[in-house]
Amino acid sequence: MKTRALSASLAVVLSVSLLAVQPVFALTVIDPTNLVQNTLTAIRTLEQINNQVQQLQNESQMLINQARNLASLDFNIVNRLRSSLARSEQLIAEAQGLAYDVRNLDREFARLYPREYAATVSGDQMYRDARERWAHTLDGLHTAMRLQAQVSWNLREDEGALADLVGQSQSATGALQAMQATNQLLALQAKQSIQAQQLQLTQDRAASLELARQAAASERAREVRRRFLGEGTPYTPHSVRFYGN
Structure with missing residues (x-):
C-alpha cells in the first residue's frame, strides 16, 4: 500500500514538473505608422505603373491610327x-x-x-x-x-x-x-x-x-x-x- 501511494505521488510531481517546463514563444511588435507609409508607397507605385501602361497603350493606338491614315489606296481608276x-x-x-x-x-x-x-x-x-x-x-x-x-x-x-x-x-x-x-x-x-x-x-x-x-x-x-x-x-x-x- 505504501509503495502504491508513493508511485502515485511521484507521478503527480512529474506531471507538474513537465507542465512547468513548456517553452514560451516570442511576440512580434508592429509599427502602425511604418505600415501605413509602406502601404501608401505601394499604392503610388502601382498608380505610376498603371499610368505608364495607359500611356503606352495610347501611343500604340496613335501609331496604329497614323499607319491607317498613311495607308495608300490599292485602287487606281x-x-x-x-x-x-x-x-x-x-x-x-x-x-x-x-x-x-x-x-x-x-x-x-x-x-x-x-x-x-x-x-x-x-x-x-x-x-x-x-x-x-x-x-x-x-x-x-x-x-x-x-x-x-x-x-x-x-x-x-x-x-x-x-x-x-x-x-x-x-x-x-x-x-x-x-x-x-x-x-x-x-x-x-x-x-x-x-x-x-x-x-x-x-x-x-x-x-x-x-x-x-x-x-x-x-x-x-x-x-x-x-x-x-x-x-x-x-x-x-x-x-x-x-x-x-
Missing part, C-alpha cells in the same frame, strides 16, 4: 479614264474633211467656201466644190453620231467606275485612302466634262459645216445666175411668126 478618253479622241482624229488644224482649215475653207467666185472658175469646178462641201457636211454629221455612240458606251463604263470608287471611299480605313478615293472621283468628273466638250465640239462642227455649205451654195447659185444672164444687153422677148402668119 486613272488608266480606265484615260482609255475611255483615248477612244473618243481617236474618233475625232479619224474625222475626214476639214482638218482641226487651224492653218490647214483656213486654207481649205477659203478654197471651198469663197465669199464670191472669180470669173475664171469654171462651172465644173464649182460643181466639184459643191460636191466636196456636201461630203464634208456628211462626214461632220457622221463623226458627231459616232462620238455620240461612243459617249453612250463610256457612260455605262463610268457607272461601274463610280460604283467602285464609292465602295472604296466608304471602306477607306484612313484619311489618305479617303482622300485618294475622293481625288479619283474628281478625276472621273473631269473626264466626263472633257467628254462632254468633245461631244459638243463634234456637234458644233457638223452644224457649222452645214451652215457654211448653205452659204457657199447661195454664192454658187448667184454666180450661176449671173453667168446665165450675162453682162450685156439682157434678152428682150419679141413676137415670132409661124407658117408665114
